[in-house]
Amino acid sequence: MSSTIHLKVVTPDKSFYSGDVKMFVIETTEGEIGILNDHEPLVTPVSIGHLWIDIDGADDVKNAACNKGFLTINDNVATIVVDSAEWKETIDIQRAKEAKERAEKRLGKKDDNIDTLRAQTALKRSINRTRISKI
Numbered sequence: 512m513s514s515t516i517h518l519k520v521v522t523p524d525k526s527f528y529s530g531d532v533k534m535f536v537i538e539t540t541e542g543e544i545g546i547l548n549d550h551e552p553l554v555t556p557v558s559i560g561h562l563w564i565d566i567d568g569a570d571d572v573k574n575a576a577c578n579k580g581f582l583t584i585n586d587n588v589a590t591i592v593v594d595s596a597e598w599k600e601t602i603d604i605q606r607a608k609e610a611k612e613r614a615e616k617r618l619g620k621k622d623d624n625i626d627t628l629r630a631q632t633a634l635k636r637s638i639n640r641t642r643i644s645k646i
Contacts (some may be wrong), residue, residue, distance in 0.1 A: 515548055517530070517531050519590045522593055522596055527575075527593075532564050532566055533547075533565045535564045535565065536561070536562070536563040537591065538577075539556060539557055539558060540556045546584065550584050551584070552585045554582070555582050557577060557582050559578050559632070559635045560576075561574065561639070562575040562576075576636075576644075577591070578594040578596070578636060579593065580593030599643050599646060602640050602643060604641065604644050610633060610637040611641070614633040614634035615634060618634065
């Protein structure tokens with residue numbers, strides 16, 4: 512029996528990650544969930560947050576910032592489909608700070624034409640990217 516689960520992370524424009532892993536942890540709308548091999552079938556929404564991948568149970572750990580999407584598990588294959596994903600090492604911290612400032616500025620305006628949900632989501636994404644970059 513294998514002690515790994517096959518993980519695929521897919522965004523609209525690319526296959527972000529594909530490989531066998533010891534375990535992974537992702538943030539869902541109900542909180543963090545850790546997944547090991549032979550997990551029961553599952554479909555759950557993923558929230559803006561952290562994806563932590565333990566490749567082999569040693570020091571080979573990868574961290575990524577993910578945006579919302581879905582996680583499905585079936586037959587020891589986990590597929591995460593998200594709007595976007597970014598490895599910790601590739602996060603542009605300055606860009607994340609600028610996005611945060613823009614979102615806060617939009618949310619601070621008293622204007623009926625402001626798309627509040629969009630600005631709140633942009634703020635959450637920028638805060639998440641900054642948080643993940645410091646892990």
